[in-house]
Amino acid sequence: MIYLDNSATTKPQDDVLKAFQTVATKYFANPSSIHRMGGEVEELLEKSRTQIASLLGVDRHEVIYTSGGTESNNLAIKGVAFQYQNRGSHIITSQIEHPSVLEACRHLEKVGYEVTYLPVNRKGEVSVEQLKKVIRKDTILVTLMHVNNEIGSVQPIGEIANVLQDYPKVMFHVDHVQGFGKISIPYNHKGIDLITISGHKIHGLKGSGCLIKKGQVNLMPLQHGGSQEDGYRPGTQNVANAVALAKAMRLSMEDAKNYHQLKSLKQTIINELQSYKKVMINSSETGAHHIINFSVQNFKPEVLIHAFSDEGIVVSTKSACSSRQNEASHVLLACGKAESDASTAVRVSMNNHQTKEDIEAFIQAFRNIMSKYEKIMG
Template sequence: MIYLDNSATTKPDPAVLQSFQQVSNDFFANPSSVHQFGAKAEQLLLKAKEQAAQLLGVQKEEIIFTSGGTEGNNIAIKGIALEHQQRGKHIITSQVEHPSVIEACKSLEKLGFEITYLPVDENGVVVVNDLVNSIRKDTILISIMHVNNEIGSIQPIKEIGEIAKAYPKLFFHVDYIQGIGKVPLDLEDSGIDLCTISGHKIHGLKGTGILYVKKRTILFPLFHGGNQEQSIRSGTENLAGAVTIVKALRLIKEHERKDISNLYNLQQQLRNELELTEGVEINTPNKAAPHILNFSVPGMKPEVIIHMLGEQDIFISTKSACSSKQLDESKVLLACGYSNDRAASALRISISYETTKNEIDTFLQALQKAIKQFKEVLE
């Protein structure tokens, strides 16, 4: 099998699965229990927080364990909106965010909030001046993703963070789910108040995540209960899940230090070959995250290509897995100014540190053959 859909989810690392099994067997007590067994579970949870904080360069009190990216984004966006609505009801985001951000913002519009959806340029990147000009006295939150999940474009997070620092009553949230482990991002003294990470995108387990919440950032909790996770995320802690996402985070950071050049080389190989393939138009900008390459074959249905490749145990995708079953144009590509035909025929390759050159060679041969067969049928 050749798996090239790593932006949708990744294969869990064997070490991650082993740690989940061990913690589930040996530390299954409730960390909130007062007995000694519960205290051991609580100690392990605190250790996991310390390790996560160290890996991210933040303080352990700023780590909240969640069930993943969607929950993290919702806690951040709705938590700020509901807690600080007396200051204002204006939020700034972009037109190319993940559905968990776009839909969270749309839900707030029903509650009387006003959302500015910033446009992007042809590379899928927001224009910083547009963002600056959108800030108002009643703006309480900016939410911008770091790396786009469909085309891999990188947003100017550092610049936006510096701008956010000039507005002490405004919060800045970053969806770091696609960037973690591939494109470095400093959190400390960055102007970032909230940052979302998902475990299953970095060879961890589904149902695990981290939300960085900068000290003195107050959120309205979406869950009320036993006041776990500093009352931001009540509910019995998923201790095994917390340990595994920290394990996955450590492993992906090691790969980033040692193997990042290999990712860029594979992406360049894909780009070079696809540029020579008749009928293919590349949508990913030259300056992008190294693990994503998005391209279109106008006039061809992407589902047909995906199924033809799938019959050979080669797996790629169309757009975000959270919207891939909606058979319409990519909203991200439309926002970049591409045609409806190009936006409706987009395909996404997303590689991992485990992807090999031979796998890319095999995929490219199969793709070129599939395109040729499709065109012969049309003729």
């Protein structure tokens, strides 16, 4: 099987698995314990934290270990909202965010916060000028996804960070889950306050991730207990996961040098799709190289996905978190796509080691599927 669903999850690298297994079996003591074994484990934990901080150019105390993207997003958004509610209750996000951001914002609306959902253009991009217009005196947070997980649109994070530097009381959170190891952002930019990173999207392990919380930011913790992670994320740390995350992040940043190769692979796919009148390409050619979203007229996405599977190709629909829900993509609707296209979308998502042969196999599979489809539809 050729796996082209890397935006949903990735295959863990062997070195990451080895790191996890070694720590889990040899360094299993509680890092908070004061005996020698506990001290050795704590040293490993902090060494990994220092490695992650060094990769990003931030302070080691700014790295908070979490279980992944959803927890990091919730901790950032709700943590800021509750911590700074005396400053205001207005939050700005976009219409095309991941469910872990949208649902967190909707929850806050239920308890008295006001959320502005920025529109996007047909490419799935927010307007920096529009963002400036909606900032208010009571705005406390802007939370935006760097690379969209469904269509690959890329937001101008650096430019937005520059703007928000003029608003020191407005925190800026970036959901960097789909961008890390592919498209970099200025991690140490003073205008960026919080950054979400997930391990299983970068050939790491599920249940691993971190939230970068700059030193000037305080958060109201979502859980209460011990003083682990400076009290922001209490509970016994999963040190094996932390070590594996640091390893995955380092390897992912090294592999980022291969990312530019995906541009030609994406174009090869687009060229093939454009040869069919009944295919609508939903991703912009100027978006991220690793994600291509398209729809086939009158072809249910689940049927198309199963047809690809029969051909030995793994693709998916929208976000894996909501792919089992039979409804149109909120991302594509926000981009102005027709309901018919938004409800029949299929996503191809590559990793940095995808080969030309993989894409040739995908194209041949698509040709086989479309040949059968056209015979049936006439």
